Amino acid sequence: MNTVPKVWLLLVVISALWLVSVSATDSDELDFEDKLDTTPWISTRQPGRFLLQNGGRNPQRRNWCGGGRAPNFACRLILPWPEFRNPQCCWTRNNNRRCFDVGADNDLRCGSCTRSCRPSGRKCCGGVCVDLLSDRNNCGRCGNRCRGRVRCQNGICGYNGGPRGDGDD
Structure with a gap:
């Protein structure tokens, strides 16, 4: 009778040690995997954050x-x-x-x-070089089209008193 509690106690201690060692190994592996998963390889939205996380290195350099x-x-x-x-x-x-x-x-x-x-x-x-001062399809800024036959002069549609047609606005 006296040996049963000792064996039981020994089994409990061994089980506890085994659980501690397994859980420590799992948490170390999870920590490493979490670092891999949560650390972005490149941050395209916030370049400052990328530079801080990667030791000041810019991927474009x-x-x-x-x-x-x-x-x-x-x-x-x-x-x-x-x-x-x-x-x-x-x-x-x-x-x-x-x-x-x-x-x-x-x-x-x-x-x-x-x-x-x-x-x-x-x-x-x-992707095309244009003159914003005279291009009818990009008058004053990219994508600003002059209406009809109105010319672009000095970056303004119909600069010489004509209508100021702005296709986008």
Whole structure:
């Protein structure tokens, strides 16, 4: 009779130790998995948060494109849709390759890596360099169309006293 409580106590202690060791292992694994799941690889909405989480490194300043067969595919992973319309791998001035969104209205890379609107004084609208002062489809700003046969002059539809047709407003 005296041995039954001792055996029972021994089993309880062994079970408790086993549960503690298993739960510690599981929580360590879960903590590691949680860190993997909750830490974003890239933050597209808040670039400041990304820089803090990744030691101050900006993904666009790194040679993400590398020498792979599909560099633009890698850029699509780094700069995902819908925030970025057309990510491409472009060469920079210092012979480094970086990912840029050439689909954005960016005057340095307008629709492609090599098309720049800056030297001509034009603006990038939908991947095309346009003159906002005279373009009837982009009069004064991108997407502002002059109605009918009204001309765009100085960025205003019908500048010389004609109707000021604004297709969007």
